[in-house]
Amino acid sequence: MKKDSYWAQANRKTLAKSLSELCYEQALSAEQESEESYIVRLKSGVNYQFNGIPTIWDWLLIDGETIQRCQGAEKLIANDVAQFFIDAAEDLKIAASTLGGLLHELANTLVADVALLEKREAFSAEDLAQFTDEQLQCFLDGHPKAMINKGRIGWGAQEFRTYATEAGEGVRFLWLAVRQEMTVNGHSERWNWQQLLKESLSADQIQLMEDACQEKKVNWQEFIPLPVHPWQWQHHISQHYAQQLSRGDIVLLGQFGDHYLPQVSLRTFSNVPRPQSLHVKLPLTVLNTSCYRGIPGKYMQCGPSLSQWMQEICVKDCELSGRGTGILQEVAGLHVPHLHHEQVKGTPYRYREMLGATWRQSPASHCLEGERHLLMAALLQKDSSGRSVIAALIRSSGLSVEKWLEYLFDATVVPLYHLLCRYGVGLVAHSQNLTLVLKGDRVARVLLKDFQGDLRLSQGEFPERSDIPQAAMDVLDQLPPNYIIHDLFTGHFVTVLRYLSSQLMLELDFPESKFYGVLASVLRDYQKNITENSPKMAERFQVFDIFRPHIERVCINRVRLSHGWGDSAERPVPIVGGDLENPLWLSEQKPEKKESKLNTVSSTEI
Known part of the structure; x- marks a missing residue:
């Protein structure tokens, strides 16, 4: 398959998903023309026609191969999702600056999707199903609900090839020593900072780090070790934390330890040579799937004790223990507040989440034989x-x-x-x-x-x-x-x-x-x-009525379109659309009540 056909395929897939989710979120309306044919009419005078199958969720499954862009008497196969957003800008109430940010993130997403299409071409679903979890995460499409889910604004082509999940390349962390009083931190009683180092570094690598500590006069009674992503160091930490670096409150020790593979979430990493070792979650100040991928500092002190409490519940509660429910515990967290941004009320949240790490148990450490x-x-x-x-x-x-x-x-x-x-x-x-x-x-x-x-x-x-x-x-x-x-x-x-x-x-x-x-x-x-x-649980089931007839329609894509791509003090919060019929409630109704009322419906790709 040629490269340009991958590009067309990625566009059709994203266009089908975008039409589908925007109609589901009631930002657009799809009118039924015949049994399987639908049309979305836009104020620009351009219409989009396609085949779709209605679902129980007041949502259409759109066949991306059938989407046509109709303008006047002209009907063309729709292979350009960016053009769709331009056509629909008035209907979606997108400001020009917002549209520019959307197209930026869209271009990055399409490039990443092309790489995934090429990568998966040689493998069947049966092959993928037998991959290890760590391998398979490098082949995944990402969140289906988010129209544009690989924007990674802040990265260029080199970073996509080197650090993106679909690249499948391991990365070695840089290590800092941070003066303890400069941090907000917490760790489980079962772990200390030296044990955390051993999860990432072999004995030889630990010795090399100790040599660097001696050379730079770092002693672990006063400092705490902190991994940092090489890209984050180069583009943010070395500049934003220059004052602490110049004072010696933060010391760059060098690059050490095992190679880590980025998971589909982009900022969580699994240890390549030692899969049972702790996963490491690091901030990456790139805009991806609606927000910057930082790590908030407010959870650092409570994370280990909260996840320990959750695990204790899973052990002592017979409903959970009987099902083998487990917790991937956050055993330690470390955050380094920025000296100046922390003093500014309303500063963009990305400046408050630039430097830190969370250590979490790996799923491999929980798996039994077989x-x-x-x-x-x-x-x-x-x-x-x-x-x-x-x-x-x-x-x-x-x-x-x-x-x-x-x-x-x-x-x-x-x-x-x-x-x-x-x-x-x-x-x-x-x-x-x-x-x-x-x-x-x-x-x-x-x-x-x-x-x-x-x-x-x-x-x-x-x-x-x-x-x-x-x-x-x-x-x-x-x-x-x-x-x-x-x-x-x-x-x-x-x-x-x-x-x-x-x-x-x-x-x-x-x-x-x-x-x-x-x-x-x-x-x-x-x-x-x-x-x-x-018996008292019956009252709780009434409080949390999972079988109620209707549920609210929560919309994430409309929020991004309304908020734009500018900075904000807090992460975006979803908005609510019209109610949905609850499929659980529908499943218990008489057959005549189960029929969905889908005159104007909503819509992922077949």
Whole structure:
């Protein structure tokens, strides 16, 4: 396949996704012309016509190969997603400066997508399904809900080739010594800073670092070791922290240690030669998928104790321990506040998140013999013929689709719902926050991670969480139950299951009504079993009513279009559109009530 056809393919794929998500978020409207034909009419006078299949989510699956750009009597195959955004700018209420930022991020995303299309060409879905988790993350498309998900503004072509996830290249960190009083830090009682060094450096490398410390008069009684990404050092730290460097409060020791592979999240790294070693999460001040990829300092002191508390819950709670639910614990965190930006109220958040690190347990360290781990995002990945990893796993497992899904839902959705109802803990469980542990190509259990900003608490009386660390209570958001339930509805159902159910409908002819019927059955069984032993949980199920008829439509792409690409003091917050019919509620209705009302509908690519 020639390079230009990859470019056209990447454009069609992104155009289909963009049309789909913008209609779903009600920024555009798709009118049905015939059984499978739809049209989006724009104020610019340009229309986009395509074939699509309606889904249970008031959302269209668009066939990217059928999209045509219609202007007057002229109809052309649509291979230019940038032109679409120009055509739709008035409808989307995009200011010229915002459109410029969007096109910048779009160009970067398309280049990255072309690299992925080329890279995956030689592999079938069955091949991808058998890759190790670390290998497979270098082949993944990224968040399906975000129209433009590989923008990485701040990087050029060289950085894409060297540091991007799809490049599949390992990176060695630079190491700094930071004077202790300059940091905000915390670590588990089971770990200290010297032990953390051993997770990244061999004995020989540690000796080389010690030699550098002696030469530069660094002693570990006064300093703390901190890894930094080479790009972050060159483009931000060496300039922004020049004052601390000149004073000797921060000392550059050099480049040491193992090679680390960037995961699909871009800023989390796995150890290449020693997969069981701790993962390292580092700030990268690039704008990617709606925000800068920094690390907020406010979670550093509570992260280890919060994740330890979560792990203790998973051990002592029979619903969680019986399902093998585990936590990828954040064992240490370190943040170096900027001397000047920290004093400026309202300074752009990216300046407050430039230097720090989080150390987190690796999934490999949790796997037993005969088990392997896989990021849940991998289930959504398709090969060049449109066949998915989830379907490949179902086929190779020897299980029926229903049985395979029962294992999946019992291992993932039930623990998330249980944490919500028993403890008032909401996790934004998108597909990159959940690691599946597989046994025989079926899901055996789940490992949860990423509590920095993706864990929130429900307001109300929850005596079961009375022992949560005070440091966590001081920084975690506490919101009403009807907000927190969206960490499950929107963070998981809409962001993950919406795409899985539609893919199985297309590829395995498995109806979405059956998909959500299986989920409803698993959740009802859980509710029935737990209320027999804990009758008070029935009240919690009413508070967190997962079977209510309607749920709010939370929109992330519209927020980016309205906020633009300028700096802000806080990260963007999603907005709410019109209500959706809840697929769980629909699955329990009589057949005549299950029919979706999709006159003007919404829309990912077939």
